[in-house]
Amino acid sequence: MPDDADSIAQLFLAYESLGDPADLEDDIDFDHQLTLVKLRTKANSYRTARPIILGLEDYLETTFNASDVRGKISGRVYLNYHWLESIEANHMTSVAIAVILALLVAGAVFRSAIAAFFCLYHVLFAVFMVYAVMGILGVGLGVTTSMFAAITIGLGVDFSVHSIERVRMLATAAGEVTPNTIRDAFQSTGRALWFNLWALCLGFSAMLISNNPTVAELAGLLIVAIAANFIASMTALPAALLVMKPRFLIQGTAHFERGLQLSGIPSGNFAIFVAAGLAIAVGLASTSSVAATDYTADQIVQKVNERGEGEHLTRDIRMLLTDRKDRVRERFAKGFRLDTDDERRALIVFSKPSNIKDTAFLTYNYHELGRDDQQWLYLSKLRKSRRVSGAERGEYFLGTDFTFEDLKMEGRVSAVDYDFTLVEDPEATANSITVEGVPKSTAIAREIGYGRIRVDVDPSNWMVLSYRMQGVKGRPLKTLTFTGIQKVDGIWTIGGIDVVNHKTRHKTLFEFSNISFANPVSVSQMDQRNMSRAGR
Amino acid sequence: MKTRSTLVVAIALIGGLCFGVPTAAEEVNVSGTAELEYASDFDGGPVIGRIGLEVEADTRLNDWLSLVGIARVQLDIADKLEPGKPDQRHRFAATRRGFVGDIGEVALREFYADISLNNAYLRVGKQQIVWGQADGLKVLDVVSPQSFREFILDDFDNSRTPLWSVSAQVPFGNVLAEFVWIPDNSFDDIPESDAYFAVSSPLLVLPPTPGKNFIVHEGARPNRAFADADYGLALTALVGNWDLSFNYLYQYNNLPQLLYSEDALAVTLNQTYTRTHMIGGSFSTSLGDFIIRGELAWFTNRAFTVDRHIDPTGSVLRGEFSYVIGLDYSGISDTFISVQMFQSFVEDPVPGMYRGDTETNMTFFIRRTFNGDLTKLELRDVTNFNRGDGYVELSAEHELGDNVTLGARVVVFYGDDSGLIGQYHDKDFFGLNIEFGL
Numbered sequence: 001m002p003d004d005a006d007s008i009a010q011l012f013l014a015y016e017s018l019g020d021p022a023d024l025e026d027d028i029d030f031d032h033q034l035t036l037v038k039l040r041t042k043a044n045s046y047r048t049a050r051p052i053i054l055g056l057e058d059y060l061e062t063t064f065n066a067s068d069v070r071g072k073i074s075g076r077v078y079l080n081y082h083w084l085e086s087i088e089a090n091h092m093t094s095v096a097i098a099v100i101l102a103l104l105v106a107g108a109v110f111r112s113a114i115a116a117f118f119c120l121y122h123v124l125f126a127v128f129m130v131y132a133v134m135g136i137l138g139v140g141l142g143v144t145t146s147m148f149a150a151i152t153i154g155l156g157v158d159f160s161v162h163s164i165e166r167v168r169m170l171a172t173a174a175g176e177v178t179p180n181t182i183r184d185a186f187q188s189t190g191r192a193l194w195f196n197l198w199a200l201c202l203g204f205s206a207m208l209i210s211n212n213p214t215v216a217e218l219a220g221l222l223i224v225a226i227a228a229n230f231i232a233s234m235t236a237l238p239a240a241l242l243v244m245k246p247r248f249l250i251q252g253t254a255h256f257e258r259g260l261q262l263s264g265i266p267s268g269n270f271a272i273f274v275a276a277g278l279a280i281a282v283g284l285a286s287t288s289s290v291a292a293t294d295y296t297a298d299q300i301v302q303k304v305n306e307r308g309e310g311e312h313l314t315r316d317i318r319m320l321l322t323d324r325k326d327r328v329r330e331r332f333a334k335g336f337r338l339d340t341d342d343e344r345r346a347l348i349v350f351s352k353p354s355n356i357k358d359t360a361f362l363t364y365n366y367h368e369l370g371r372d373d374q375q376w377l378y379l380s381k382l383r384k385s386r387r388v389s390g391a392e393r394g395e396y397f398l399g400t401d402f403t404f405e406d407l408k409m410e411g412r413v414s415a416v417d418y419d420f421t422l423v424e425d426p427e428a429t430a431n432s433i434t435v436e437g438v439p440k441s442t443a444i445a446r447e448i449g450y451g452r453i454r455v456d457v458d459p460s461n462w463m464v465l466s467y468r469m470q471g472v473k474g475r476p477l478k479t480l481t482f483t484g485i486q487k488v489d490g491i492w493t494i495g496g497i498d499v500v501n502h503k504t505r506h507k508t509l510f511e512f513s514n515i516s517f518a519n520p521v522s523v524s525q526m527d528q529r530n531m532s533r534a535g536r
Numbered sequence: 537m538k539t540r541s542t543l544v545v546a547i548a549l550i551g552g553l554c555f556g557v558p559t560a561a562e563e564v565n566v567s568g569t570a571e572l573e574y575a576s577d578f579d580g581g582p583v584i585g586r587i588g589l590e591v592e593a594d595t596r597l598n599d600w601l602s603l604v605g606i607a608r609v610q611l612d613i614a615d616k617l618e619p620g621k622p623d624q625r626h627r628f629a630a631t632r633r634g635f636v637g638d639i640g641e642v643a644l645r646e647f648y649a650d651i652s653l654n655n656a657y658l659r660v661g662k663q664q665i666v667w668g669q670a671d672g673l674k675v676l677d678v679v680s681p682q683s684f685r686e687f688i689l690d691d692f693d694n695s696r697t698p699l700w701s702v703s704a705q706v707p708f709g710n711v712l713a714e715f716v717w718i719p720d721n722s723f724d725d726i727p728e729s730d731a732y733f734a735v736s737s738p739l740l741v742l743p744p745t746p747g748k749n750f751i752v753h754e755g756a757r758p759n760r761a762f763a764d765a766d767y768g769l770a771l772t773a774l775v776g777n778w779d780l781s782f783n784y785l786y787q788y789n790n791l792p793q794l795l796y797s798e799d800a801l802a803v804t805l806n807q808t809y810t811r812t813h814m815i816g817g818s819f820s821t822s823l824g825d826f827i828i829r830g831e832l833a834w835f836t837n838r839a840f841t842v843d844r845h846i847d848p849t850g851s852v853l854r855g856e857f858s859y860v861i862g863l864d865y866s867g868i869s870d871t872f873i874s875v876q877m878f879q880s881f882v883e884d885p886v887p888g889m890y891r892g893d894t895e896t897n898m899t900f901f902i903r904r905t906f907n908g909d910l911t912k913l914e915l916r917d918v919t920n921f922n923r924g925d926g927y928v929e930l931s932a933e934h935e936l937g938d939n940v941t942l943g944a945r946v947v948v949f950y951g952d953d954s955g956l957i958g959q960y961h962d963k964d965f966f967g968l969n970i971e972f973g974l
Contacts, residue, residue, distance in 0.1 A: 329937065374822070381693050383693055
């Protein structure tokens with residue numbers, strides 16, 4: 001290559017005269033005003049390209065560019081450099097925004113800045129852990145891998161929110177944070193988090209086999225981040241809570257579940273939702289706190305069971321029993337209830353059809369803790385009342401979808417048979433709180449026929465809105481929905497019960513009429529020795 | 537004539553209850569069942585061919601008074617259970633049934649007034665009074681006599697004879713006292729000798745003497761309203777988780793004593809009615825999956841048959857102690873299992889008694905329901921351990937709709953003529969029935 005421009009021009013002229021004139025079209029235009037200079041790099045990485053591009057830009061700016069000639073840089077390497085430059089510049093900003101949003105939402109639902117800090121601090125630990133892994137393994141911050149931080153924050157905060165909420169419930173009930181509180185909280189929540197860990201890791205592991213290496217890298221980083229989050233939430237978080245005993249733990253229960261329920265967003269996605277920066281989440285979370293109450297699951301159950309139901313109740317009952325082939329049977333009965341100092345007595349007496357006329361079912365539900373309830377069934381064909389054993393309470397009552405236990409507990413919840421926790425449930429009735437009951441033993445579960453129940457409660461009047469029962473094997477079994485909730489004689493009551501048996505596809509509808517809390521019901525009327533005249 | 541009067545009264549009362557709404561009543565509730573039943577022995581001979589209608593009407597006249605009436609009309613075209621027109625001299629006149637030809641029957645089953653006085657109740661009229669906890673066999677449930685026209689296979693609700701009586705229930709704290717006055721001196725219906733379930737066991741009647749006439753002298757049935765009335769007291773209480781009762785009954789035995797005398801030409805049977813005191817009690821409680829229940833009673837002056845070679849009268853009166861203990865199990869879903877053991881002991885037994893000094897009976901019952909209680913399958917076995925006789929009944933029932941129920945049953949007896957159950961060893965039968973609710 002000659003040194004002077006004229007020599008170069010002459011050589012070009014000679015080449016064009018002797019060779020194919022189109023040979024240079026890709027390199028210089030016909031007027032010789034615009035040319036393309038190509039550079040090749042050994043690797044298309046940000047680290048390789050950056051000094052080249054920076055040096056070239058400097059050269060063009062300081063040396064090449066003049067009034068009559070200008071050079072511009074273009075090409076894939078230059079484009080990738082600027083994408084990555086943008087990612088680098090904005091990565092920390094986006095992480096900061098995600099953290100701030102998560103802090104705001106956590107602080108709003110827990111109503112505590114300290115609680116928000118406890119929710120997030122170990123998440124940041126996980127993020128730094130991933131940065132370390134990236135550094136050690138030489139994984140660059142690319143278009144794909146740059147997303148890990150926001151996702152990590154979104155997923156990671158889930159672990160801490162669950163943990164803190166559970167600790168807070170137990171601590172509030174106990175009035176202090178003790179090692180037992182922490183232990184009890186993590187005995188139940190820890191298991192849930194463990195399952196959550198595996199569900200997320202296995203889910204993201206599917207991305208490891210992607211043909212795109214950066215996608216596989218992202219999956220690996222997320223798995224590391226989730227594992228780090230889990231470990232931190234099971235170790236550093238409880239240790240910090242126990243050592244620091246933050247006051248927000250015993251200041252009442254924020255109804256995080258309530259917020260989730262109202263927003264309709266599953267908990268697992270909640271933090272992602274926040275990290276994505278959707279401002280609506282904050283609004284919804286704030287809305288949720290308006291309806292929040294300050295009760296634990298056990299307190300809610302107690303409120304339900306202590307709700308005033310009057311001393312006497314009389315009503316007519318129309319029953320519609322529908323089988324899986326939509327054949328309908330109709331029955332009529334009278335219902336009575338009496339609350340005495342010692343027990344609640346409830347009686348149902350059938351009047352139609354003829355084959356069960358005067359059949360009656362009577363229960364004594366004692367207020368004294370530990371005292372077994374008693375039940376009698378009057379069989380009009382025998383003209384005798386016979387006792388119903390406790391084991392029969394899970395049996396279905398005269399072809400309805402109610403068990404003896406369902407009839408006995410109508411609108412209340414057995415605190416004796418279940419351990420309760422507050423849960424979020426997308427299937428919950430609108431404007432309700434959901435408590436979940438798990439039988440205290442497998443023997444009780446077998447006896448009552450339920451492996452788990454979820455009870456939707458209206459916190460404004462402590463009426464049960466619905467029960468959702470699972471069978472002993474964990475499959476959906478029945479849904480009981482209370483309808484026509486109204487005030488009669490100044491007392492909240494129900495106008496009907498709708499039962500759907502998901503296993504048998506049977507349905508039972510109870511419709512109540514002539515409801516009265518004013519008609520007197522006598523003790524002798526509610527006596528197993530007088531069941532033969534109960535319906536008269 | 538008295539029977540016809542009873543029939544007229546019954547129809548008038550039922551008609552009045554069903555169709556003539558009392559002006560004072562708030563509402564008259566009328567319900568009923570219609571039943572078709574056919575049963576046959578294993579040779580194809582009909583045993584039951586019944587078309588029945590039972591109507592119940594009740595009304596509340598005011599806060600303290602209500603009326604209940606139950607009437608039954610039925611035709612049994614087989615006419616095997618009670619051939620012809622049964623003799624009803626053992627029944628109080630107003631308790632007798634009306635018969636239309638040989639196959640028609642009309643009965644006022646129950647008709648009573650329920651009177652509520654604060655926490656006390658008074659029931660006056662024709663009614664069933666039921667005591668005890670046992671099923672299938674009886675210890676305490678002897679207040680109302682029983683019809684044995686279907687042996688012990690009919691529902692007790694059908695086979696008990698409701699009596700004109702007064703029952704008053706008065707609470708004393710936790711104890712409910714029931715006072716019973718029964719001026720209606722009616723006795724058990726024992727099938728005639730030509731009936732399908734005619735009695736031939738020596739435990740009840742002695743075999744005739746060959747070559748001699750057999751003369752029956754029915755004794756005068758006690759009929760004084762007060763002097764011959766039955767009186768009873770039951771005290772029941774719920775103590776802890778136990779249903780307990782104490783029962784006392786002063787009554788005429790529901791079966792007359794059969795005293796034999798013999799001369800060169802004939803054997804004469806004299807029926808006499810004997811008084812008995814019954815004192816006893818019952819209990820029941822639930823223990824986990826089980827219900828334990830029982831009854832016990834001491835009777836005075838029970839009549840037992842004796843070999844006439846040892847005692848020419850063929851009968852002695854002795855005290856008897858009976859008890860039953862039952863265990864019900866409901867630990868299996870949709871399944872009910874019950875086992876009962878009955879025993880009775882004779883006070884001061886005499887040689888030649890046909891029954892054992894100790895008699896032991898066991899019952900076993902299992903019921904399984906299907907399709908949300910729409911279908912029921914039941915198996916019952918009753919066995920006497922002294923003579924090894926008994927019966928097995930397998931029955932099924934299915935509800936076709938709100939008011940239609942189909943039923944089927946097979947009954948097989950085992951044992952020999954000496955036993956109360958074994959005497960029917962050649963009376964096995966099967967049956968079908970359909971019941972309509974009205």
